[in-house]
Amino acid sequence: MSVVVVGLLVVATALLVQSQVESQECDRCSGAQGHEESGGSHMGTLRGPVRPSAALAPAQSLGLYTKIDAPTTSSTPTPVRRLLPTVTPLPMPTPDGTPRQLVIPILMYHHIAVAGPGADAIRRDLSVSPANFEGQLRYLVEHGYEPITLESLILHLQVGLSLPPKPVILTFDDGFKDHYTNAYPLLKRYGFSGTFFVISGFVDEGRPEHMSWSEIELLHANGMEIGSHTYTHPSLAGKSFDYIVWQVLGSKEAIEARTQEPVRFFSYPSGQYDQQVVDVLQSAGYWGAVTVESGSLQASERPFELKRIRVRGAYDLEDFDHWLNYWLANP
Numbered sequence: 520m521s522v523v524v525v526g527l528l529v530v531a532t533a534l535l536v537q538s539q540v541e542s543q544e545c546d547r548c549s550g551a552q553g554h555e556e557s558g559g560s561h562m563g564t565l566r567g568p569v570r571p572s573a574a575l576a577p578a579q580s581l582g583l584y585t586k587i588d589a590p591t592t593s594s595t596p597t598p599v600r601r602l603l604p605t606v607t608p609l610p611m612p613t614p615d616g617t618p619r620q621l622v623i624p625i626l627m628y629h630h631i632a633v634a635g636p637g638a639d640a641i642r643r644d645l646s647v648s649p650a651n652f653e654g655q656l657r658y659l660v661e662h663g664y665e666p667i668t669l670e671s672l673i674l675h676l677q678v679g680l681s682l683p684p685k686p687v688i689l690t691f692d693d694g695f696k697d698h699y700t701n702a703y704p705l706l707k708r709y710g711f712s713g714t715f716f717v718i719s720g721f722v723d724e725g726r727p728e729h730m731s732w733s734e735i736e737l738l739h740a741n742g743m744e745i746g747s748h749t750y751t752h753p754s755l756a757g758k759s760f761d762y763i764v765w766q767v768l769g770s771k772e773a774i775e776a777r778t779q780e781p782v783r784f785f786s787y788p789s790g791q792y793d794q795q796v797v798d799v800l801q802s803a804g805y806w807g808a809v810t811v812e813s814g815s816l817q818a819s820e821r822p823f824e825l826k827r828i829r830v831r832g833a834y835d836l837e838d839f840d841h842w843l844n845y846w847l848a849n850p
């Protein structure tokens with residue numbers, strides 16, 4: 520049953536030429552995360568050793584991806600330590616060497632929806648009602664906040680791009696359908712941009728609770744920033760190098776194939792990561808990543824550890840005001 524599902528052929532070739540990857544059966548799913556989170560099916564694994572000729576010959580179309588029979592031979596894996604650029608490379612400008620810090624709220628949202636009657640505590644906590652969300656947008660406008668993108672933030676930290684006096688960044692994790700139906704119209708009405716971190720494998724599967732590719736494309740065409748939240752939403756901490764490559768590069772390629780724009784930012788599932796994850800993100804051409812660490816102090820030395828302020832479902836406007844200012848005062 521072994522198959523290898525690799526991103527676009529360009530990158531597939533690049534990776535396969537440069538790397539020989541593990542040959543064990545299903546090591547990614549020890550802990551069952553891959554199976555559970557991807558609805559019981561492999562979206563794919565990088566496995567090998569695979570030479571381009573072996574990899575590309577029996578290719579079978581699988582949407583944008585290519586299904587490839589895994590070879591039966593095995594040898595010592597040689598980890599990839601350098602990744603070729605993605606299809607549309609966009610290197611971050613060389614940092615000018617000036618250490619910079621900025622206190623800026625990066626708000627973290629999940630669902631923008633009223634939690635249904637059967638919703639458990641976690642779902643309720645993750646669900647900000649459209650009415651409350653609109654109140655928060657109005658609050659931000661009335662208090663002089665101006666939306667910027669993560670791209671602008673990184674350009675400020677690394678090369679001194681000037682920013683408005685009270686910048687704010689809105690981020691939305693998990694690519695839920697209600698981001699399109701509820702959040703997006705309100706963002707548009709109030710002139711806000713947002714960064715949406717999507718789970719590309721869930722979009723490929725057409726999960727009804729998640730945005731479709733055409734909805735994601737529409738957000739992007741209307742000025743929203745699209746980031747990656749992996750392929751199948753596992754925790755990446757402690758995972759093998761090849762598994763991390765597949766999750767962060769595979770999802771990046773899938774999004775870029777639709778938006779035709781480089782994906783520059785990443786959100787760690789469950790906020791979990793280690794140094795190897797950061798190294799792979801950098802090699803894959805990401806500019807930065809957001810965590811779930813509470814705070815608002817962002818630093819040029821830590822673009823892959825951007826702090827956020829979680830907006831909880833139970834917050835009324837008073838709570839929102841309180842916690843926003845609390846984390847600005849305790850960055």
Ligand SMILES: [Zn+2]
Binds near residue numbers: 693748788
């Ligand atoms: Zn998530």
